[in-house]
Amino acid sequence: MDLRFVLDPDLTTELREQLVALWVDVTNAGGAVGFVAPVTADEVRPVAESTLAAVADGPDRLLAGYEDDRLVAVLVIADNRFHLKTHWRVLKRVMVHPDTQGRGYGAALMREAERVARTAAVEALHVTVRDGLGLDRFYRRLGYREIGRLPAALRLSPTDSRDEILMWLDLPEQS
Numbered sequence: 001m002d003l004r005f006v007l008d009p010d011l012t013t014e015l016r017e018q019l020v021a022l023w024v025d026v027t028n029a030g031g032a033v034g035f036v037a038p039v040t041a042d043e044v045r046p047v048a049e050s051t052l053a054a055v056a057d058g059p060d061r062l063l064a065g066y067e068d069d070r071l072v073a074v075l076v077i078a079d080n081r082f083h084l085k086t087h088w089r090v091l092k093r094v095m096v097h098p099d100t101q102g103r104g105y106g107a108a109l110m111r112e113a114e115r116v117a118r119t120a121a122v123e124a125l126h127v128t129v130r131d132g133l134g135l136d137r138f139y140r141r142l143g144y145r146e147i148g149r150l151p152a153a154l155r156l157s158p159t160d161s162r163d164e165i166l167m168w169l170d171l172p173e174q175s
Helices: 015-028 040-056 105-119 135-141
Strands: 001-008 061-067 071-079 087-094 122-128 145-157 161-172
Touching: 001 015, 001 105, 015 040, 015 071, 015 087, 040 061, 040 071, 061 122, 071 105, 071 122, 087 105, 105 122, 122 135, 135 161
Parallel strands: 087 122
Antiparallel strands: 001 061, 061 071, 071 087, 122 161, 145 161
């Protein structure tokens, strides 16, 4: 696997555009990252800019995965912004480019997020998953467990509502 990770890369104009393009490609391939296909860069860009503002201004962190110089994987390690929740983080916008699927990049991205979290003395990670796509199976294989569901919380269309699955991974201290 030739995947190289960078934590908090410089948020250049080029990286911002690569992130938007990745987000569009993931969504249009059926990925569940906040939009419903088909989607355009113009639709994604405002959400991406808001997401990146929370990284640039802190306290969120961006984890980027590169295959050579190409951005192929990304996630945001989001701070809870509440003093009683400083011991855990939320993983958001977990994306792996569709044409790299099956290479283990998704699992590698998640393992790197665990490593980063442990380095920061974070005790647990939380991720939400759109039901109906089998994504919960992926997270279960990585040790996450379902801790709840918000029934019909995601309205994809007037006739398609999906549960939002809440998944949790404890990060015990490693010896």
